[in-house]
Amino acid sequence: MTNDDVLDEFRAAGALREGHFVLSSGLHSPVFLQKNLVFMRPERCERLCKALADKIVATVGHVDVAVSPAVGGIIPGYETARHLNVPSIYVEREGGGFKFRRGFHLEPGQKVVMVEDIVTTGLSSRECIQAIKDAGGDVVAAACIVDRSGGKVDVGVPLIALASLEVPAYPADALPPELAAIPIEDPGSRRLKG
Numbered sequence: 001m002t003n004d005d006v007l008d009e010f011r012a013a014g015a016l017r018e019g020h021f022v023l024s025s026g027l028h029s030p031v032f033l034q035k036n037l038v039f040m041r042p043e044r045c046e047r048l049c050k051a052l053a054d055k056i057v058a059t060v061g062h063v064d065v066a067v068s069p070a071v072g073g074i075i076p077g078y079e080t081a082r083h084l085n086v087p088s089i090y091v092e093r094e095g096g097g098f099k100f101r102r103g104f105h106l107e108p109g110q111k112v113v114m115v116e117d118i119v120t121t122g123l124s125s126r127e128c129i130q131a132i133k134d135a136g137g138d139v140v141a142a143a144c145i146v147d148r149s150g151g152k153v154d155v156g157v158p159l160i161a162l163a164s165l166e167v168p169a170y171p172a173d174a175l176p177p178e179l180a181a182i183p184i185e186d187p188g189s190r191r192l193k194g
């Protein structure tokens with residue numbers, strides 16, 4: 001799939017949103033990819049994740065397991081794992097960091113692909129990769145549906161992105177006036193209080 005094919009799936013799902021969004025990293029952006037509106041349609045999710053699985057196999061060959069960071073990574077992680085024919089497990093936030101819960105664990109040295117939905121700064125990917133390493137996994141690659149950094153981000157392992165875009169994002173103290181004038185939405189789960 002080309003970048004345009006991937007973006008067309010987001011457009012067709014109404015998931016390419018414009019406004020004023022505060023991202024997981026705390027950066028602000030006029031564009032938000034609301035991936036859940038894409039993943040809610042199994043046929044869309046299947047098209048994207050099959051293409052991502054093919055790209056993973058072509059890049060790193062066989063892996064043993066896919067691990068994703070909750071919440072956004074869970075559905076694409078599962079669907080990508082289905083096409084890789086490997087198990088899919090996930091980490092979730094507990095006390096600030098990502099932890100394996102629900103009986104999920106890794107065997108020492110298992111080859112892991114970390115599957116994210118969207119990468120912006122790579123912070124969530126790096127946190128997830130650290131949790132996998134702490135659990136004994138060997139992270140052979142990271143993968144995502146969309147890399148919003150246009151290939152600039154470094155997550156410490158090769159990043160396999162189905163699509164790569166450069167989307168503007170600004171620190172809170174450096175907002176363009178036209179963005180500052182729009183009310184803020186905070187759509188992710190990082191700052192959710194229980």
Ligand SMILES: O=P(O)(O)OC[C@H]1O[C@H](OP(=O)(O)OP(=O)(O)O)[C@H](O)[C@@H]1O
Nearest residue numbers: 024025071072120121122123124188189
């Ligand atoms: O590369 P980054 O700067 O870390 O940004 C990308 C992350 O932001 C989103 O997660 P978020 O924490 O908003 O919560 P969600 O997974 O529940 O959507 C997305 O799912 C990625 O995990």
Ligand SMILES: O=C(O)c1cc(=O)[nH]c(=O)[nH]1
Nearest residue numbers: 023024025032033118120
């Ligand atoms: O950086 C993020 O938090 C982020 C950006 C985006 O476009 N979509 C998303 O789900 N998260």
Ligand SMILES: [Mg+2]
Nearest residue numbers: 070071072073
């Ligand atoms: Mg996430």
